[in-house]
Amino acid sequence: xxxxxxxxxxxxxxxxxxxxxxxxxxxxxxxxxxxxxxxxxxxxxxxxxxxxxxxxxxxxxxxxxxxxxxxxxxxxxxxxxxxxxxxxxxxxxxxxxxxxxxxxxxxxxxxxxxxxxxxxxxxxxx
Numbered sequence: 001x002x003x004x005x006x007x008x009x010x011x012x013x014x015x016x017x018x019x020x021x022x023x024x025x026x027x028x029x030x031x032x033x034x035x036x037x038x039x040x041x042x043x044x045x046x047x048x049x050x051x052x053x054x055x056x057x058x059x060x061x062x063x064x065x066x067x068x069x070x071x072x073x074x075x076x077x078x079x080x081x082x083x084x085x086x087x088x089x090x091x092x093x094x095x096x097x098x099x100x101x102x103x104x105x106x107x108x109x110x111x112x113x114x115x116x117x118x119x120x121x122x123x124x125x126x
Contacts, residue, residue: 003030005112006082007037007067008095009044014114015094016058023066025120029112035067036091040078042069083107092122 026033049058079100092110108125115121
């Protein structure tokens, strides 16, 4: 079975800044996986990327190439949309946002986070 993983903005920034081989790490954790990129996260990352130097690019083309796009609900905060989407199906969420991680964990939703040693770590929900 393929695990679908919703990408949060801060999670992707942490992966890029840590220079983690995210594909290798996600394969180690899940085997088959598909990244889900919501429209609102894509917009947030585009804004963040525009303010960074070229050397610190967020590799948006790579993310878009490696993920499935998903439309976002209008007028809903990005984290709320990620939370609702994660609850609606068999999704894990890639994030380092402490508040979002706590909400997801308490609802039994798996979280993937960046660990200190250039690895990703799975936190299984309750």
